[in-house]
Amino acid sequence: MKNSASKLLCSLALARAGLAPALVIILVGGTGPRLAAQSDNFNSGALSANWSHYDAGMIAAANGVPGLGVTYSFPADGTGGDALRIQCPPDAPYDSQFGPARALVLRTDALYAGRFSLGVDVIAWNNNIDQAFGPFWFIQDPGPGTTDGYVLTFEPVGGNEVRISRVDSEAATAVAITGTVVLDPTQRYRFLAASHDGSTFLGQVFNSTDLANPVAGAIASDSSYSGGLMGLLSYDAASPSVNGSDVTYDNFNATAPAAGAMGATVAHLAPAPGERATAIYPTVSAAILNRDTTVDSGSILWWMDGTLVPAGALTIVGSITEAKNPASVPNTFSGATVSYAIPNLLPPGSVHTNRIAFSDSLGSWQTNTWAWTTAYPYLFASNSLPIGSLSVPGFDARMVQSSAANISGTGGLDNSVASAEAVLANPPQYKVDLAATNIVQLVAWDLNATAYGAVTNFPGLCIPPATVNSFAIETFAYLQLTAGPHRFYVDSDDAVGIYSGTNLTDTSTVLVQNDGTTHTSFDFLVAADGLYPFHIIYEQGGGAASLVLHSVNPSDNSQTLVNAAGGVNAFYPLVCKSSASVAGPYTVDAAANAGNALTTASVLCDGSGAALNLTVTGGTLTVPIAGPAMFYRLDGPRATRITSITKSGSNVVITYQAL
Numbered sequence: 001m002k003n004s005a006s007k008l009l010c011s012l013a014l015a016r017a018g019l020a021p022a023l024v025i026i027l028v029g030g031t032g033p034r035l036a037a038q039s040d041n042f043n044s045g046a047l048s049a050n051w052s053h054y055d056a057g058m059i060a061a062a063n064g065v066p067g068l069g070v071t072y073s074f075p076a077d078g079t080g081g082d083a084l085r086i087q088c089p090p091d092a093p094y095d096s097q098f099g100p101a102r103a104l105v106l107r108t109d110a111l112y113a114g115r116f117s118l119g120v121d122v123i124a125w126n127n128n129i130d131q132a133f134g135p136f137w138f139i140q141d142p143g144p145g146t147t148d149g150y151v152l153t154f155e156p157v158g159g160n161e162v163r164i165s166r167v168d169s170e171a172a173t174a175v176a177i178t179g180t181v182v183l184d185p186t187q188r189y190r191f192l193a194a195s196h197d198g199s200t201f202l203g204q205v206f207n208s209t210d211l212a213n214p215v216a217g218a219i220a221s222d223s224s225y226s227g228g229l230m231g232l233l234s235y236d237a238a239s240p241s242v243n244g245s246d247v248t249y250d251n252f253n254a255t256a257p258a259a260g261a262m263g264a265t266v267a268h269l270a271p272a273p274g275e276r277a278t279a280i281y282p283t284v285s286a287a288i289l290n291r292d293t294t295v296d297s298g299s300i301l302w303w304m305d306g307t308l309v310p311a312g313a314l315t316i317v318g319s320i321t322e323a324k325n326p327a328s329v330p331n332t333f334s335g336a337t338v339s340y341a342i343p344n345l346l347p348p349g350s351v352h353t354n355r356i357a358f359s360d361s362l363g364s365w366q367t368n369t370w371a372w373t374t375a376y377p378y379l380f381a382s383n384s385l386p387i388g389s390l391s392v393p394g395f396d397a398r399m400v401q402s403s404a405a406n407i408s409g410t411g412g413l414d415n416s417v418a419s420a421e422a423v424l425a426n427p428p429q430y431k432v433d434l435a436a437t438n439i440v441q442l443v444a445w446d447l448n449a450t451a452y453g454a455v456t457n458f459p460g461l462c463i464p465p466a467t468v469n470s471f472a473i474e475t476f477a478y479l480q481l482t483a484g485p486h487r488f489y490v491d492s493d494d495a496v497g498i499y500s501g502t503n504l505t506d507t508s509t510v511l512v513q514n515d516g517t518t519h520t521s522f523d524f525l526v527a528a529d530g531l532y533p534f535h536i537i538y539e540q541g542g543g544a545a546s547l548v549l550h551s552v553n554p555s556d557n558s559q560t561l562v563n564a565a566g567g568v569n570a571f572y573p574l575v576c577k578s579s580a581s582v583a584g585p586y587t588v589d590a591a592a593n594a595g596n597a598l599t600t601a602s603v604l605c606d607g608s609g610a611a612l613n614l615t616v617t618g619g620t621l622t623v624p625i626a627g628p629a630m631f632y633r634l635d636g637p638r639a640t641r642i643t644s645i646t647k648s649g650s651n652v653v654i655t656y657q658a659l
Helices: 013-017 056-062 416-423 590-594
Strands: 038-040 051-055 071-075 084-088 101-105 111-113 114-124 131-140 147-154 159-167 171-177 188-197 199-206 217-221 226-235 247-256 264-268 283-289 300-305 315-321 332-341 349-358 365-374 396-401 436-441 444-446 471-481 484-493 497-500 509-514 518-526 529-542 544-554 560-561 577-580 596-604 612-622 629-636 640-648 651-658
Touching: 013 416, 013 560, 051 056, 084 101, 084 396, 101 131, 101 560, 114 131, 114 226, 131 188, 131 247, 131 560, 147 217, 159 199, 171 199, 217 264, 217 283, 217 396, 217 471, 226 247, 226 518, 264 365, 264 444, 283 315, 283 349, 283 471, 300 332, 315 629, 349 640, 396 416, 416 471, 416 497, 436 596, 436 612, 484 497, 497 518, 529 544, 577 590, 590 596, 590 612, 612 640, 629 640
Parallel strands: none
Antiparallel strands: 038 247, 051 101, 071 084, 084 247, 101 226, 111 226, 114 188, 114 247, 131 147, 131 226, 147 159, 159 171, 188 199, 199 217, 264 283, 283 332, 300 349, 315 332, 349 365, 396 436, 396 471, 444 544, 471 529, 484 518, 484 544, 497 509, 497 529, 544 560, 577 629, 596 612, 612 651, 640 651
C-alpha cells in the first residue's frame, strides 16, 4: 500500500514535468500539530501561490501538442464575490494520446494525515455532459498517470450517482456508491468529505440552503492511503473522452478537527430532503454513523408530520448497510439505521415532514428535520374508459429496424428511450430497413423466445431473426385495472419506457423509464375501476434482447403475463366514439365497440420469412339502431378511415380501413 505521506516530498511527478511550483508542506492531523483550516473563497480572482494544478492541456503542451489547455476563470458567485470555474475543452484528442480531459487543482501548503474534513460549494455545472467533479483528498504523487488518493464525485449523466472512489495512478475504483441522486443545476450544493479515523470516509452532498440534512450520503472503508494533499477534480467521464468538463467551485475549506469533535451523525436520509418519493407506501429512514462518539439507539425519537411515532412502530438496526456499495468492498458500518414504514396512503403530491432526534455516548443530542413530497404514479379516473367499453383483446405493436440509426457507430442503437423514439418517428428520421405493425396478445418477447417467461420473438422478426441489432418497438393497449395500488414487473434488454396519461400517446405519467437493461417492479395507484391507456417504448442496440411485462400479485409476489389467463386484461386500443352532433363532444360508444370485428393480414417475419404475426387492416363495427342519428369517429394508435356505412336489418354496419 502507498501510505507514506512523506513519499509526496520526494516523488512529485508535477515537479519532474516542470508543471508545478515548489511545494511547502505542513503536516495536519494524525499526531501532528492542529493548524488553522485552509480556505479560499476565490474572491481574489486568481489562484493563490498555495494552489497548484495539472490538466490534460498542460500534459499535451509538455509533449509538444499545444492548444488543448484547460480554462481557469473566476466568474461572479452570485453573493458579491468570485468563484473558480474549471473548463476542460471537448472534442480534443485526449484519450488517444494524453488520457481523458481532466484537471486537478490542489492545495500545496498542508499535508493531511488521518482525520480531516474537506468541503467545497459546487455552484454551477454543465448538466448535459457526462462528467465527474468533486473534492479530492489524501492526494499523493500528483501528475499524469501517477495521482493517488480519494475523490467524492457526482456524475450528472453517467448514472446520477454520488461516489467515493479510490484513485490509483489516475485509475478510479468505486468504494462507495449511492442510489440515484437528482441535483438541480440551478441550486448550490455543499460537497463534504470527512473521516474520524483516516480510513472510514463519509461523503455527503447538502443543498446550500440546508447544511444539516444531506440530500445524498455515501460511506466507504479503505486504508490504501492515509495522508496527502487536498484538492478539486474536474473530469470528462465519457468514453471516449469527447464532452470535456465544466464545473464551478466556491468556498473551499479543509481542516483537521480536534479529537472528539466528530460525533455520531446522520449519514443519509430517505426520502432525501426535497425528494419526490415514488413508492405508494414509502419507508422513511435515517442512517446514523458512529464516529468519535456512538449513537444511543435507545434514545431515538421519530416524528411524522409533527406526530411522535410510537417506538414500537420503528425498526432500529444496530448498524448501517450500504447496499449500493460494490460487492468487493465493505458495506456494513458501525452505527444505527432507523426506519418507519408508513402504513397509510398519503395523498398524491403531498408534502411531508420527518424529524429524528437522538443522543450519543456523551449525552449530546442531535436533531434532523427534513421534508419530501409524494410522487407515486397516479392514474386519474378522468383518463380512463368505462369497463366494458372495449371488447377486442390484445396490444398494438409497431416495430422499426434501422441500421442507419447506428448513432454512435458501435454496431447498434445507443441504449436509450430517446434512440427508440428517433427510430420510431413518423416521418422517419433514418432509413428504415424493416417495419411491421402487429396485433399481439402478450408483451413477452425474446430473440430466442425463452428469457424471463417470453413466448415468442419480437413481433415482425423471425426466430432467430436475420438481424438482432438496431430496432425499436412501441406498444399500445388499454389495461383493465381496479381502483387501488398495482404492481407490475418488467424485464427489458435494452432500454424501456412505460407510460400512461390522458390518451395513448401521452407520456406524462412515467411508470418506468431506464436507458439500459431493466429488471424491476414498479408500483402505481389507480383512482377508479376502468380501462387505462398504456404506452411502451422499447429499444434494442445489439446482442441479447427481451421485453416481458408481468402483473404481480401482492399477496404472494407471483407473476402473471399481462393479458394472460388470470392476469390483467389488455384491450386492443381502437376506440369508437359517437356524438349526436357533428361538432361533438364525442364519447366512447360501448355498443359500437362491442360489435367491433377486426380484419387482419399475415405479417411475414423479417419481411420475407414465415407468417408469424398478424396486422390489423381494418374492420367493421355493427351498431344497433336506436335513438337519434349519430356521428362516429375512431381513435387508435394508427390513422383509420371510415369507408362505408350501411344498414343491415336493425343495425348499422360501419366499415373502416387502417391506414
